[in-house]
Amino acid sequence: xxxxxxxxxxxxxxxxxxxxxxxxxxxxxxxxxxxxxxxxxxxxxxxxxxxxxxxxxxxxxxxxxxxxxxxxxxxxxxxxxxxxxxxxxxxxxxxxxxxxxxxxxxxxxxxxxxxxxxxxxxxxxxxxxxxxxxxxxxxxxxxxxxxxxxxxxxxxxxxxxxxxxxxxxxxxxxxxxxxxxxxxxxxxxxxxxxxxxxxxxxxxxxxxxxxxxxxxxxxxxxxxxxxxxxxxxxxxxxxxxxxxxxxxxxxxxxxxxxxxxxxxxxxxxxxxxxxxxxxxxxxxxxxxxxxxxxxxxxxxxxxxxxxxxxxxxxxxxxxxxxxxxxxxxxxxxxxxxxxxxxxxxxxxxxxxxxxxxxxxxxxxxxxxxxxxxxxxxxxxxxxxxxxxxxxxxxxxxxxxxxxxxxxxxxxxxxxxxxxxxx
Numbered sequence: 001x002x003x004x005x006x007x008x009x010x011x012x013x014x015x016x017x018x019x020x021x022x023x024x025x026x027x028x029x030x031x032x033x034x035x036x037x038x039x040x041x042x043x044x045x046x047x048x049x050x051x052x053x054x055x056x057x058x059x060x061x062x063x064x065x066x067x068x069x070x071x072x073x074x075x076x077x078x079x080x081x082x083x084x085x086x087x088x089x090x091x092x093x094x095x096x097x098x099x100x101x102x103x104x105x106x107x108x109x110x111x112x113x114x115x116x117x118x119x120x121x122x123x124x125x126x127x128x129x130x131x132x133x134x135x136x137x138x139x140x141x142x143x144x145x146x147x148x149x150x151x152x153x154x155x156x157x158x159x160x161x162x163x164x165x166x167x168x169x170x171x172x173x174x175x176x177x178x179x180x181x182x183x184x185x186x187x188x189x190x191x192x193x194x195x196x197x198x199x200x201x202x203x204x205x206x207x208x209x210x211x212x213x214x215x216x217x218x219x220x221x222x223x224x225x226x227x228x229x230x231x232x233x234x235x236x237x238x239x240x241x242x243x244x245x246x247x248x249x250x251x252x253x254x255x256x257x258x259x260x261x262x263x264x265x266x267x268x269x270x271x272x273x274x275x276x277x278x279x280x281x282x283x284x285x286x287x288x289x290x291x292x293x294x295x296x297x298x299x300x301x302x303x304x305x306x307x308x309x310x311x312x313x314x315x316x317x318x319x320x321x322x323x324x325x326x327x328x329x330x331x332x333x334x335x336x337x338x339x340x341x342x343x344x345x346x347x348x349x350x351x352x353x354x355x356x357x358x359x360x361x362x363x364x365x366x367x368x369x370x371x372x373x374x375x376x377x378x379x380x381x382x383x384x385x386x387x388x389x390x391x392x393x394x395x396x397x398x399x400x401x402x403x404x405x406x407x408x409x410x411x412x413x414x415x416x417x418x419x420x421x422x
Contacts, residue, residue: 006095007041008064011041014035014084016052020070021081023078024209024212025047025209026212031081031085040092043055047221048220074281075337076281078336079283080104084098085098110281119274120275123272123275124146126270127348128193130260130265138186142196145177149169153167167232170201171237171240172240172242173239173243174198175194176243178251181193198237203229203232204347205340206225206226206229207392210229212339216400216403266295270298273348276290286336289327293322294344294346297319298319298348312386316390316394317394323345328399342395354380358384361374361377361380
């Protein structure tokens with residue numbers, strides 16, 4: 001009984017490490033099944049937002065619990081942990097070796113601060129170009145604003161200040177710089193100076209992991225993930241709008257941006273896709289995968305809208321479906337959280353401009369209500385909702401199908417091994 005209790009502690013330690021660092025719930029449960037096979041136990045994982053519960057199979061069933069919140073994304077830790085766990089496919093595991101390797105995985109660091117700041121700058125610059133910024137001054141201002149926001153986020157993190165305050169602070173800086181940009185006669189691009197650094201903060205992996213949980217009928221955990229993502233988005237929007245207001249500006253709820261040629265769109269999307277893995281502490285040698293997928297996705301998106309005259313939502317769905325089909329096996333091969341690697345590839349498709357314009361319109365409505373403002377606000381909100389839904393479906397359905405197939409195979413293998421023992 002003591003041996004099983006020790007094995008349960010190991011299973012719980014591994015599950016908590018994955019849960020806290022961005023792995024999807026489905027893959028975490030598959031990892032538990034693999035550890036069951038490797039350690040010779042029958043542990044059942046019950047995940048929730050604030051904690052994990054592991055129940056043993058031998059009567060009287062021992063129970064282990066740990067406080068664990070899936071608020072962070074660290075792909076290095078997940079990759080290292082999954083390498084250890086996947087060794088169960090080759091035969092029995094030694095508990096002491098597993099514990100030692102899990103402890104080493106937990107010490108994997110986040111991305112270097114200087115690299116993180118540079119990635120914030122390049123990510124915002126790439127997004128500005130994708131959304132139609134043609135003035136070099138606008139692109140450079142967006143990059144500088146995002147870099148300053150990234151430096152402040154890391155500084156606040158050193159003092160133990162949470163992600164909500166970090167996002168609010170960086171978004172406020174983006175609003176202030178965006179307000180200053182309006183004095184430089186940049187036209188519509190001034191709005192991109194404000195919005196693109198704020199888009200660097202969007203919690204895409206939490207949205208995708210929440211959608212995966214809802215598809216798997218883990219309703220409470222899925223809603224909790226989406227609720228947390230909504231809180232972060234609210235903090236970003238509040239900071240952005242406050243920063244603009246301090247500078248005497250508001251975010252326009254209407255307007256259009258320049259159309260960019262295919263090669264510019266694809267290259268800028270590649271720059272953005274190369275930047276986002278740094279935010280999620282992805283090993284640098286693996287960054288090429290989301291870059292290639294992101295560039296291909298943007299080519300499909302551009303072609304669908306230009307040749308087919310498809311809507312934004314339809315084009316986003318096709319692009320994200322391509323990324324989902326391409327990167328789901330890659331995420332499995334690299335032992336990466338798909339939500340992080342997938343979001344990095346399609347970040348330039350996120351309708352952040354529409355989301356923030358809608359929120360700005362909602363704030364303006366009580367004081368300056370008009371049919372035109374109401375129509376523009378509702379239109380922005382509808383476009384944002386449809387595009388986000390299309391992106392989520394395109395990305396998570398391939399992952400959901402793969403999780404279901406892998407789970408069925410593992411259960412069949414366990415059942416067959418049980419019959420052989422009998």
